[in-house]
Amino acid sequence: MPLNWNDETIPSEADKTTDILGFKEIGGIGQLIYHPFRFKKYELDIDKSDDYCATPFCRPGYEPIFPKEDFLSGQGLLTSLCNLAMQINSFDNKIPYTQLIMEWCTNNMHPYNIDFIYSELNESLDINSFDAEMVEKDGTFEINNFLDDLGKLYNAVMFYVALEGVCIADDEAAYDLSKEGKYFEGYSFFDKYKHPIVAIPDDLDYGEAKGNLIEEMRIDNEYIKNHPAEKPPTGEFATTPYDDYDELRNALIDIIPEFTIKLKVDPRTNRLEFSTDINSVFDIAWLTLARMLSEDPAPEDKGKSDNRPEGIMIRCRNCGKFIIRKSNRQEFCDAEECQKARNARKQKAYRERKAIEKTQKSKKKAH
Structure with a gap:
């Protein structure tokens, strides 16, 4: 039976003689099994190539943390990484990206060699032994590798957000997609539509x-x-990106990396499950994004009432922060300023609606 976004079974509508059959149709999508753990502290070093490296502390007083409930889901990791990228990429940000990346790791999850390091930590590790030193060595990662992986993921997500927008005649994200940030330069897929x-x-x-x-x-x-064509106002496309939606969507598909599926032991049940091979937090985030794409409605149905309101990543209409939507009407995050903007928007819409109603009543009386 196929599954919905919440892993609940739903009736299959596939014609198994003609339709493409994915994991959901042949008995459930491959599970996302990984072992979250955190180090309490990282030290910034410089390696032989003069690149910054983050080395975790695995020593007395800095024992690794193995959260059983207090860790982010795939959607949560994707959202958190995108918000980290947005902060790092902002010209207004004054905090060194090395510090932001290490803080993200201590607050959320060690980013690389997840299964291998977990196996080292889980074999009755003596925190005072040489094995603990080996964990620190194996857990060391280059900051610029993290930054590069983060930029690729962030650009893909911004491309996805832009495509979502053009389906409902909201071109703002698409128009600004190639805008250069402090570290990441967005894709230029939509630039050609700016020119008449x-x-x-x-x-x-x-x-x-x-x-x-x-x-x-x-x-x-x-x-x-x-005979030069008249340029449209700044912020408006000269031609319509939606006319090339299939081509643009295929470009996004080509950006998504391939995944390896294999049998893994689910630590919650001690049973074997088909699982995507996970080596880093970015594998988790890419898989989550791919699943979001696979759950998307057809382009002509976007903007309509959504039958999977929870668990979808959106951007706050006020601050731009990425959030997991709690309902199919949510457009703003919970920050106080954004809620004020939401209320102001509602009040403005209410006043406009009342003004229209008043005008219509006046016209009826005149007749």
Whole structure:
């Protein structure tokens, strides 16, 4: 039986003789099994290549933490990483990205070699032994590798957000997608839609070209030069990205990495499950994003009432922070300023609605 976003069984509507069958149709999507653990502190070092490295502390007083309930889900990790990227990428941010990355790791989860390091920690590790020193060595990671992985994920998510917007005639995210940040430069997929296209008239005179294709192209270019199209206002596209939605969606699909599925032991049940091979927090985040894409409605149905209101990542309409939506009407995060903006928006909509109703009543009385 297929499963919905909350892993609840739903009736299958697939025609098994003709339809593409995914994991959900053949008996449940591969599980996301990983072992979360945190180190209490990281030390910033410089390696032989003069790159910054973060080395975890695994020593007396700094014993690793193995959260059983207090850890982020896949959606939570994806959201948290995107918010970290947004903070690092902001020109207003004054905190060194090395510090922000290490703080994220201590507050959330060690980022790399998850299964391997977990196996080292889980074999009756003596915190005073040489084995603990080996954990510190194996847990060391290059900060710039984290930053690079973070940028790739963030750019893909921003591309996804932009595509979501163009489906409901909200082009703001798409228009600004290629805007350069402090460390990450967004994709330029939508830039071509900012430039107006000059239509070559069907009756353009090519007589002097005498059938020469190069001369005909020169005549075309001369016409375009002498008849420049009017540019739209800043913030508005000259042509419609939605017309190329399939092409743009395929570009996003190509960015998503491939995943390896294999049998793993689920620590909660001690049973074998088909699971995606997870080596880093970025594997978890990419898989979560891929599942969000697979759960998306068709482009023509976006903007309609959603039958899976919880667990979908959106951006707050006021501050831009990534959040997990609690209902299909949520548009703002819980921050006080954003709730004030939400209430102001509601009040404005209420006043506008009342003004329209008043005008309509006045017109009826006049007649």
